[in-house]
Amino acid sequence: MSMLRMNSDSTPLTFVKGVGPEKARVLEAEGLGSVRDLYEYFPRRYLDRSRLKSIGSLAEGELVTVVGTVSRAEKERSSSGKALFRVWLSDGTGNLVLTWFRGAVYFSKMVRPGDLLAVHGKVGFFCGHAQMQHPDFDRLQDASAESGAKGVSDADLFHTGGIIPLYPVTDAMKKAGLDSRRLRAIILRAMESHPAFIDEHLPDSIIASHGLLEINLAYRQIHCPVSSEMLERAVHRFKWNELFYAQLFFALRYHAQKKNNAAVRFERSGDKTALLYSLLPFSMTDAQKQAVREIYRDLRSGSQMNRLLQGDVGSGKTLVAMFSMALAVDNGLQAAIMAPTEILAFQHWLGIRKYCEPLGLRVGLLTGSQKKKERDVILSGLEDGSYDLAVGTHAMIEERVRFKRLGLIIIDEQHRFGVLQRKALQDKSVNPHVLLMTATPIPRTLCMGAFGDLDVTLIDELPGGRKAIVTRLCHENSKPRVLELIRKEVAAGRQAYIVYPLVDESEKIDLKAATDSYLQLQKDLLPELRIGLVHGRMKPAEKELIMDRFRQGDVDVLVGTTVIEVGVDVPNATVMVIEHAERFGLAQLHQLRGRVGRGPEQSYCYLLYSRLGGDAAERLRAMEASTDGFRLSEIDARIRGTGNVLGKEQSGMVSGFSMADLNRDSEILDVARDAAFRLVDDDPQLRNPLHRGIRNYYTTHYHEKFSLADIG
Known part of the structure; x- marks a missing residue:
């Protein structure tokens, strides 16, 4: 994302010491074809000795990084006869057992006794012993490393309290001998042999007023941090860059729309x-x-x-x-x-x-x-x-x-x-x-x-006269009690929904579950009530007939898949039962719950689950605790990721940014947005010579990237 002089943008990696034709070919296949690409290949995390945990202090369920020496490494067979690989790691305070159930042969060639490893994963305990399954790891020094080797090794940095950048590496890179340690050495050599001389694209006024690190120094500190403080400042600069240019895109488009898109003026209320x-x-x-x-x-x-x-x-x-x-x-x-x-x-x-x-x-x-x-x-x-x-x-x-x-x-x-x-x-x-x-x-x-x-x-305000929906999280064994509540509500003249999840596009699994439940409710569980069925495979006219009967009160209980998620407004419905609630997303659960509570009567939402764990447990407990959609959306964004807000993806951990995170960096976003909109207010075309660097940088690196955001 920088503008490098002396052809550093396109200088081939074979010009960097230690990168021969074969390594260059592997790196290029991973998108690293030039010295500039190395500058832009940011670490995925850092190993800071002051922030590590000792093995002896580990607790159940923690997500941690520890450093230790491999004391034992063995291939074994599980009770089912499948190969597994087990490693014993020690740091002087205790032992940590690492287990790989997949790729046992591959990992047995990667790790040997005597290796110094940094491992990252979730801690569990079995028979009193700390363990990690399929941890992420980086080799700081291998067993064959010779003492007195030239240069500063990761192990040296670790023992002296330095901060070690850990880079993302693929299997292809590992097979070519390019683990995180060797990649770090290549990046350091590239920075020494091809100094960036990066053109600062932000004017001095913005850098000074926002306390930003100068771009040359930011690149140096992101790859070779001298302290935690300098690393934080470098990370802040790159996050600020991303958010500023994203908001600059919006500011330019907003100004252009207001200036150029004249529309008919509504002259009067009549x-x-x-x-x-x-x-x-x-x-x-x-x-x-x-x-x-x-x-x-x-x-x-x-x-x-x-x-x-x-x-x-x-x-x-x-x-x-x-x-x-x-x-x-x-x-x-x-x-x-x-x-x-x-x-x-x-x-x-x-x-x-x-x-x-x-x-x-x-x-x-x-x-x-x-x-x-x-x-x-x-x-x-x-x-x-x-x-x-x-x-x-x-x-x-x-x-x-x-x-x-x-x-x-x-x-x-x-x-x-x-x-x-x-x-x-x-x-x-x-x-x-x-x-x-x-x-x-x-x-x-x-x-x-x-x-x-x-x-x-x-x-942010609901119409008056409505009562908060009572939400209960229940194991599926509690279903008889839930059905009894439905009977009572129907006897009082009200109605209910029972919803099944949609798992695959064909709906075959879900359609069968909904249809079987519908038949069972009709025949055995609620035979005295009028039951309706609606699902995505019905013809539109059939769906609308059932929905209309439900609206008119001719159906007591509507059984269906998620076709009723949005838009159904029946104030007389007071019970929502969501089967297999653990298979729904948080936003979808909240939408479904919103189908009840639309009248003056007390309404209920029952979240039935068969197994509860991981993200599903967090989602369902959040639903039980809150009816505030905005609070739930924040939790949902944290669990699922923000989605690519500037492109096509609507969920997942890809946000369109390599450094910034909209969930965590709201303060930076506020400041960067204000700076971008102020800039465009003062200079709508970015014609001011002081803004030439911003204009060139934006045109080169961001304008095309944001093209998918062209329509709101």
Whole structure:
């Protein structure tokens, strides 16, 4: 990511002492083809003697790094006859047993008695002995190392209290003799023989005001730290770089949108919006009113609105959307709302029609399962303007769908649509105002990282009169008691859901589980109740028939897979039972729980599990402890990782950054974001000569990288 003089960007690795053609070929296959690539190959962690744990002080369940000498190494056979490899490590305070059940032959060639190893893993105890299974390890010195060898070894650094960088290495690199220790030596030689002379891309004013380490020194300290303090400053500089340039991308795009994307100005609030407010049978929350005010301000600005409306399940986002749509009609325009599933689209259509038809508005529904005759009527009405509002699924992006005067687009559960799908709907008009909605609460820092160029409105208040949902974590053996609660709730005139997880795309496993449960409930467990079944393999018309019967109260218990996750609004339902809850993600569990508690009665959510451990235990205990979607989203982000906020991945530990972590680096993000937006406010085109370095660095290293974030 640096601009290196003297051709260091492209200097082949064979120019570095110790890298012959074969090693160079292996390194190039791993993306390390030049001296510059070595500079950018940051350590995965560091071995700091002051922060290590002794074997004698280890505790059950700790994730630790220890250093010791191999006293014994043996291949053995397990009780099933499979080969395993076992190593005894000692540091003078005790012994740690390392076991590999896979790759026994490979690891037996890698580790020998006398090796000095740094091992990293989770501690367990068996018969009083500390152990690790399949630990990560780095060799600091091998048994054959000659005393008096030239240079400073990792072992020397360890014994003198130095900080040792540990680099990620692949199996191919290890087979070529390139373990972390040898890779470190190569990087040190590259830095000595090809000094970087890196052009500092940040101006002195930014470096001074934010106390940043100069870039040459930062590279040196990231690979050869002289102290913990200097290492922390180097890491801070690279994290700041990544977050600053990510936010610079958003700042540049935000400024360009406001300047160049002129949109129709909504001049007035008229009869439709006033009448809608007067017809509401309840009071809006303060958060809803504030959301409407912020959206109205955007729509009246003359610049294209690009706003994200996020709120917890049941917070009333659809009502806010309805006021936005009514304002569009007051200004002679049409509005459209797109939802990811037919069930959700139909739910929106019912709710919007209920409130908007009394205003004299015509609301059309477009889905893929509609009959041609019905569909043709809607298409004609949208094109000639006789339909004011459209609600639908991705069927709305088809070429045949044309609007007369589309001015506002609302995309619900926007993360479930692809970038191109969202763009296709926006292309139905010229610079329409865009409102994105999500019921999946996003932590503030992740929201800034993923939607840095959008204006964000948060509805953080639930409608009054609702009671907190009682959530209970239960072993599946407790199911009879849960079914008894369902009986009592139904006897009191209420309804319930029983949901099964969706594990694979074919749904065969889950469909069988849901169908078998449905039949068993009908025949044996709840024969006196009216049971309905809904799943993803049913035809849309069949699903909607069951859902409508449930809404009308003709079905007491709805059994299904996760097709009911979002959008189902039946205030009379008070019990949610989630089978095999350990197989659900935290966000999905929270969404499912949000299907109950939508009326004035006390509601319950039962999380049934068969086995509990690891991340699943943390997820389910968090669900039991909290109903705050934003708090749960923070826990979920920590468990699952942030996802690639600047690319295609939506989950996993890849965030699009090599150093920064949006979960942990919120303070750096705040400062870097402020610096980026201030810079663009002062110099929107980065034409100031003082900003030439930033402009060149951004263009070279970040502009293309962020291209996948082009549409919010």
